Amino acid sequence: MTKIVKDNNFPTLETERLILRQMTLEDTDFVFQHFSDSAVSRYLMDEPPVTEYAQAQEIIQFYLEPEEGTHNRWLMVRKSDHRSIGTCGFHKWDKRYFRAEIGYDLSPSFWGQGYMIEALRAVIASGVEHMRLNRIDALVYIENDRSIQLLRRLGFKQEGVLRDYFCLDGKFYDHYLFALLQREWKS
Numbered sequence: 001m002t003k004i005v006k007d008n009n010f011p012t013l014e015t016e017r018l019i020l021r022q023m024t025l026e027d028t029d030f031v032f033q034h035f036s037d038s039a040v041s042r043y044l045m046d047e048p049p050v051t052e053y054a055q056a057q058e059i060i061q062f063y064l065e066p067e068e069g070t071h072n073r074w075l076m077v078r079k080s081d082h083r084s085i086g087t088c089g090f091h092k093w094d095k096r097y098f099r100a101e102i103g104y105d106l107s108p109s110f111w112g113q114g115y116m117i118e119a120l121r122a123v124i125a126s127g128v129e130h131m132r133l134n135r136i137d138a139l140v141y142i143e144n145d146r147s148i149q150l151l152r153r154l155g156f157k158q159e160g161v162l163r164d165y166f167c168l169d170g171k172f173y174d175h176y177l178f179a180l181l182q183r184e185w186k187s
């Protein structure tokens with residue numbers, strides 16, 4: 001039976017067009033297809049692309065059993081047709097310093113329609129309200145123009161370049177560090 005996290009820090013969220021809910025093992029087909037898509041995984045340098053079904057199950061298990069509640073990933077479901085279209089969430093939550101890192105990915109056929117900005121507005125508002133986040137970090141590969149554009153639209157500020165930050169297949173990749181502070185956030 002699928003275990004569902006009951007955690008007030010990560011409630012189900014609703015936006016105009018989306019429901020953001022916990023993933024379950026019943027979502028494995030979507031998670032496998034989504035993370036094995038090279039357009040989705042291309043700039044996710046901290047995780048190798050998914051090639052086997054078992055890896056998709058491991059991703060879901062990871063999010064179903066968060067270590068001391070330090071991470072969460074919502075599944076983005078479109079209200080109009082109940083289709084899963086992407087995921088987003090927080091990780092590296094450091095409660096002492098009121099900060100966490102944000103992550104997100106949308107299936108390519110849903111790019112360019114404002115779904116991720118809509119989801120992240122709700123996710124950030126929830127992080128500020130329920131997790132009491134003061135600072136949200138975002139690490140983005142320097143060539144990931146769509147992601148950089150999204151972060152700027154949300155009010156994130158670029159703070160620097162993390163040189164050779166991730167290593168994938170023996171190659172190092174620079175990343176930008178972006179951050180949003182609670183006092184700068186206009187929901």
Ligand SMILES: CC(C)(COP(=O)(O)OP(=O)(O)OC[C@H]1O[C@@H](n2cnc3c(N)ncnc32)[C@H](O)[C@@H]1OP(=O)(O)O)[C@@H](O)C(=O)NCCC(=O)NCCS
Binds near residue numbers: 039105107118
């Ligand atoms: C990063 C990523 C989520 C951005 O997706 P996106 O669809 O461009 O993001 P948004 O939801 O902000 O949509 C913005 C676009 O929708 C358009 N749009 C259409 N309707 C809209 C609406 N109602 N509201 C807002 N924007 C709307 C905007 O004009 C913009 O179009 P543009 O790209 O031509 O400028 C996506 O490219 C992705 O998942 N990439 C792979 C994974 C990845 O790189 N993750 C990030 C790692 S750091």
